[in-house]
Every structure is written in C-alpha cells, then in structure tokens.
Amino acid sequence: MTTPVPVQDPWPAPRAARPVDLTVSLPGSKSLTNRALVLAALADGPGTLRGALRSRDTLLMAAALDALGAEVDTSGDDWVVTPGPLHGGGAVDCGLAGTVMRFVPPVAALATGSTTFDGDPHMRVRPVGEVLTALRGLGVDLDDEGRGALPFTVHGAGRVRGGKVLLDASGSSQFVSALLLAAARFDEGVVVVHEGKPVPSLPHVDMTVAALRHHGVEVDDSDADRWEVRPGPVRAADHEIEPDLSNAAPFLALAAVSGGRVVVRGWPRATTQAGDVLREVLSLMGCEVGWVEEGLEVVGPERLVGVDLDLHDVGELTPAVAALCALAGSPSRLHGVAHIRAHETDRIAALATELSALGANVTEQPDGLAFVPAPLHGGVFRTYADHRMAHAGVILGAAVDGVLVEDVATTGKTFPDFAATWAGLLGAAPW
The missing domain is CATH 3.65.10.10 (Enolpyruvate transferase domain)
Structure with a gap:
C-alpha cells in the first residue's frame, strides 16, 4: 500500500442533509x-x-x-x-x-x-x-x-x-x-x-x-x-466518447445514501463500460433503478441492504461499493478482487484501514472485504493518491458528519474539478 502523504488541510466532505433530487452530466470515459x-x-x-x-x-x-x-x-x-x-x-x-x-x-x-x-x-x-x-x-x-x-x-x-x-x-x-x-x-x-x-x-x-x-x-x-x-x-x-460510467459511482451513491433521486444524463443503453454494472449493484442494495428520458435514474431506499458480490470483472468499482457496504444495514462481502492490490494503491488494504478508522466493522480478506454493520463517525479519510479512494471518502462524507477527505484533488486523474462539482451539487462552499 502506498504510504499516504499528509495533507495539512483535508477537505471537509459535504453532508447530504436531506434526500437529493439531482440531474447530472458526467465527463467522458x-x-x-x-x-x-x-x-x-x-x-x-x-x-x-x-x-x-x-x-x-x-x-x-x-x-x-x-x-x-x-x-x-x-x-x-x-x-x-x-x-x-x-x-x-x-x-x-x-x-x-x-x-x-x-x-x-x-x-x-x-x-x-x-x-x-x-x-x-x-x-x-x-x-x-x-x-x-x-x-x-x-x-x-x-x-x-x-x-x-x-x-x-x-x-x-x-x-x-x-x-x-x-x-x-x-x-x-x-x-x-x-x-x-x-x-x-x-x-x-x-x-x-x-x-x-x-x-x-x-x-x-x-x-x-x-x-x-x-x-x-x-x-x-x-x-x-x-x-x-x-x-x-x-x-x-x-469516436463519440460515452460518459464515464465508473465515475458515475459517487453520484449514483448520493441517491443511495440520502434516500433521494439522481439521474445521470446520456447513460448508454448498450455499452462495454464496466461501470454499467452499477445498475445491478444498486438494485441489489435496495435502490430503484430505471430509465427516464434523460438517462439513468436511481432512487435510494430508506436503508441500504448488504450484498455478497464477486467484483472480479469490475474491480474499479470496489472502493465506491465498499463505502456503500459500510453504510448498509446488513452484512456484506466483496470478493474476487485480489488484483486491485496492484492498482494505484493496494485498494483492499487501504479501504480496510480507512473504513476502520471511521468506525466500520470491516475485515480485510485475501481477495476482498467483509462487513458487519456498525455506526460510523467522522475523521480523516486518506486517499493514497488514488482517485477511487477519494470517491469512497466523499460517499461516506455524504452520509456521515465530519468526514475529511485527504488530497481530494487526486480525483483530477479522471474527473477535473470533481470537488467543486460535488460541493455544488450539495449546496456546499467550493473547495
């Protein structure tokens, strides 16, 4: 796991104080x-x-x-x-x-x-x-x-x-x-x-x-x-470049954690992007997922349901899904993703460390993570210069008071101005 570089001013991830009702456009894949x-x-x-x-x-x-x-x-x-x-x-x-x-x-x-x-x-x-x-x-x-x-x-x-x-x-x-x-x-x-x-x-x-x-x-x-x-x-x-569906994870997660509604414009009906699996994952976790004229609509439940998922083919979604599992009301297990230990950081170890620091009952396994419901609290969520870790952090911050995301600027790897966009959607001051 990459050693995190301390940031003097970690970003206060804005809380979703009420169910959201948002329509968003995403950058290209x-x-x-x-x-x-x-x-x-x-x-x-x-x-x-x-x-x-x-x-x-x-x-x-x-x-x-x-x-x-x-x-x-x-x-x-x-x-x-x-x-x-x-x-x-x-x-x-x-x-x-x-x-x-x-x-x-x-x-x-x-x-x-x-x-x-x-x-x-x-x-x-x-x-x-x-x-x-x-x-x-x-x-x-x-x-x-x-x-x-x-x-x-x-x-x-x-x-x-x-x-x-x-x-x-x-x-x-x-x-x-x-x-x-x-x-x-x-x-x-x-x-x-x-x-x-x-x-x-x-x-x-x-x-x-x-x-x-x-x-x-x-x-x-x-x-x-x-x-x-x-x-x-x-x-x-x-080439007509589709919206980046993996980058949709934190935005759709806003609906899931707030019990609100999010529409992602231009979601393709047929695609080779791994992020399309979010439709199935969110449905299994209790969300209502369907098509509307503008794109894909997700409506969040009163309480997220835990899941047992093999994410082998869609390992890049693991950080965002792990954040949702930490907030779910029943146990979860994510497996089949040993290979993400060699991504931008050892994502399995990093997620276990950072989620535990916020109170999650999470167990690191050779190829994934296991969760038992536990109350979460605020604190610093380190990102290890990994944009997907930052996505996990802001999802947690939308549901838990006082989450501070270290080096949120690392999201610029695939989504320039992510922090300002995210804060704007939640009515918070820009970074």
Missing part, C-alpha cells in the same frame, strides 16, 4: 478516450474524438502520442488526432496512468528511435513486466535492466515482427489490451493467449476489441483466453 487516442494515432488518416475526457490521464496519453509523432490537438471540446510518421527519441511521462504505461510501449516499438518511460514514484511498483516480456517475444528491443517495471526504454526499429505470444494477464486486463491495440500494424499481427488465473476486468478487453473493429481491424476473440488481431490498416474513424 477515460478508458474509451485513451483507447481512441491510441488507435487514432495509428490510423491511416485524421480522426476526431467528440466528448473526450480532459483529465490528467488523458492529457498524459495525448502528450505521449504527440511525442511519438502524432499531432494531437486537445485545444477544443472535440480532440483531433492527425497521424504522422512515428519516431522515438523522447521521454514519456506515465504519471499514475496504467493505460499510458502499458498501451504506449507497443506504439513506441513501431517508431524509429528510442523512447524512455517513467512516471510518478508509485508507478515504479505497478506491474508491466508481462507486457515487456511479451513485446520481447514479438521481436521488440527494450531495456528495463531486469526490473519488469518503470523506468524502461523501448528501442523502436520502425516495425514489429509480431506473431504469437503467451502471457499471464491475471494481474491486469490492460496487458492484453496493450498488445491488441497496436497489433494491426505489426508485420504478422498478433495472437495473444492468456495462461493463468482468470483475466480480471474482461469488459475492458471487450471495449478494446470493439474499438479495434470500429477502425476496421479484424479481430478474432471467439475462443476464451485467446485474441487474434490480423495485420492490416487501421482505418481512420471518429
């Missing part, structure tokens, strides 16, 4: 934006991303691709990507963005020249070794001094042989997506075969496959744990 950026940079002509998310992660991706020769214009609401000859010779800052650390090295391998990768201190312990080993097996020359982690250098030769590669993607579905996104530009394409425990967050791989097909790339995913991308052009295409 980080996952969709960063996949669309990579494919647009590899395409055979310019492309536009409408509704792209402007956040630290997506701007880091845009800067990385720009450094490799694509012209990425982020000046307007719609982002325009003009592909160019790929070249190395620069440095890529991954920040805390796993998508940049994992998706960009295969692109750098297609460039001519060397590109160095590094990021925030915590990124040096996040796993990327499977991607680097796989790239070596596909003919890429790179140097990580045996660490299997940042920093590393990719020595691009202007082409990648490609072929078949075996890997263990049980640590992150991004290992698979990283190889698939650039594979159509490899001489032989790629066949990725997963060997190991089940791949977590598989909807994100489905999202990658759908994005590839949107660009005319041939993908065969008919067999479990096997993905084949055939070589060929990446057709230029525009």
Whole structure:
C-alpha cells in the first residue's frame, strides 16, 4: 500500500442533509478516450474524438502520442488526432496512468528511435513486466535492466515482427489490451493467449476489441483466453466518447445514501463500460433503478441492504461499493478482487484501514472485504493518491458528519474539478 502523504488541510466532505433530487452530466470515459487516442494515432488518416475526457490521464496519453509523432490537438471540446510518421527519441511521462504505461510501449516499438518511460514514484511498483516480456517475444528491443517495471526504454526499429505470444494477464486486463491495440500494424499481427488465473476486468478487453473493429481491424476473440488481431490498416474513424460510467459511482451513491433521486444524463443503453454494472449493484442494495428520458435514474431506499458480490470483472468499482457496504444495514462481502492490490494503491488494504478508522466493522480478506454493520463517525479519510479512494471518502462524507477527505484533488486523474462539482451539487462552499 502506498504510504499516504499528509495533507495539512483535508477537505471537509459535504453532508447530504436531506434526500437529493439531482440531474447530472458526467465527463467522458477515460478508458474509451485513451483507447481512441491510441488507435487514432495509428490510423491511416485524421480522426476526431467528440466528448473526450480532459483529465490528467488523458492529457498524459495525448502528450505521449504527440511525442511519438502524432499531432494531437486537445485545444477544443472535440480532440483531433492527425497521424504522422512515428519516431522515438523522447521521454514519456506515465504519471499514475496504467493505460499510458502499458498501451504506449507497443506504439513506441513501431517508431524509429528510442523512447524512455517513467512516471510518478508509485508507478515504479505497478506491474508491466508481462507486457515487456511479451513485446520481447514479438521481436521488440527494450531495456528495463531486469526490473519488469518503470523506468524502461523501448528501442523502436520502425516495425514489429509480431506473431504469437503467451502471457499471464491475471494481474491486469490492460496487458492484453496493450498488445491488441497496436497489433494491426505489426508485420504478422498478433495472437495473444492468456495462461493463468482468470483475466480480471474482461469488459475492458471487450471495449478494446470493439474499438479495434470500429477502425476496421479484424479481430478474432471467439475462443476464451485467446485474441487474434490480423495485420492490416487501421482505418481512420471518429469516436463519440460515452460518459464515464465508473465515475458515475459517487453520484449514483448520493441517491443511495440520502434516500433521494439522481439521474445521470446520456447513460448508454448498450455499452462495454464496466461501470454499467452499477445498475445491478444498486438494485441489489435496495435502490430503484430505471430509465427516464434523460438517462439513468436511481432512487435510494430508506436503508441500504448488504450484498455478497464477486467484483472480479469490475474491480474499479470496489472502493465506491465498499463505502456503500459500510453504510448498509446488513452484512456484506466483496470478493474476487485480489488484483486491485496492484492498482494505484493496494485498494483492499487501504479501504480496510480507512473504513476502520471511521468506525466500520470491516475485515480485510485475501481477495476482498467483509462487513458487519456498525455506526460510523467522522475523521480523516486518506486517499493514497488514488482517485477511487477519494470517491469512497466523499460517499461516506455524504452520509456521515465530519468526514475529511485527504488530497481530494487526486480525483483530477479522471474527473477535473470533481470537488467543486460535488460541493455544488450539495449546496456546499467550493473547495
């Protein structure tokens, strides 16, 4: 677990003093934006991303691709990507963005020249070794001094042989997506075969496959744990970026914890986003969930009901759901998420520590958390530079007096101005 850096002035999370009645619009999906950026940079002509998310992660991706020769214009609401000859010779800052650390090295391998990768201190312990080993097996020359982690250098030769590669993607579905996104530009394409425990967050791989097909790339995913991308052009295409459904979690949770009503505008009826599972989760916890003209409506119950959930495929939702479980009137168990120990922080340990500090009766388990109802109280909720931890903190603060969220600004990773937006919805003073 990342050691928290104390913040002198933790943010007083506003309390929902009465049932809310809100309609909200959310920024675009980080996952969709960063996949669309990579494919647009590899395409055979310019492309536009409408509704792209402007956040630290997506701007880091845009800067990385720009450094490799694509012209990425982020000046307007719609982002325009003009592909160019790929070249190395620069440095890529991954920040805390796993998508940049994992998706960009295969692109750098297609460039001519060397590109160095590094990021925030915590990124040096996040796993990327499977991607680097796989790239070596596909003919890429790179140097990580045996660490299997940042920093590393990719020595691009202007082409990648490609072929078949075996890997263990049980640590992150991004290992698979990283190889698939650039594979159509490899001489032989790629066949990725997963060997190991089940791949977590598989909807994100489905999202990658759908994005590839949107660009005319041939993908065969008919067999479990096997993905084949055939070589060929990446057709230029525009993207309409959906609202980020994982970022919807704290807003829908406002309805759940206040017994109120929240509508999220533009919620897609069909999507590959993992956050769509929130509809089912909230329903199981006692909320009324349904469609209205503007989007998705959630109406909260008098008291939340505990749940027993396997969140293996939607691990990014664990912090928000854990906060709701800590507020529920019956026991809960969240499991199947051992892999989130290697996210921005060890999310299981961090949640157990911070929820316990506010009075929750929570037990840390190898692959999740178990809850017994207990009264909560105020206090500092540390975030460990993790935006999803901050989401958990503000959900608790909406239901419990005196919750102080440390480093709420970390939400800028995927939602700029989150704190001001949140405070405005609850009629509180901006940060």
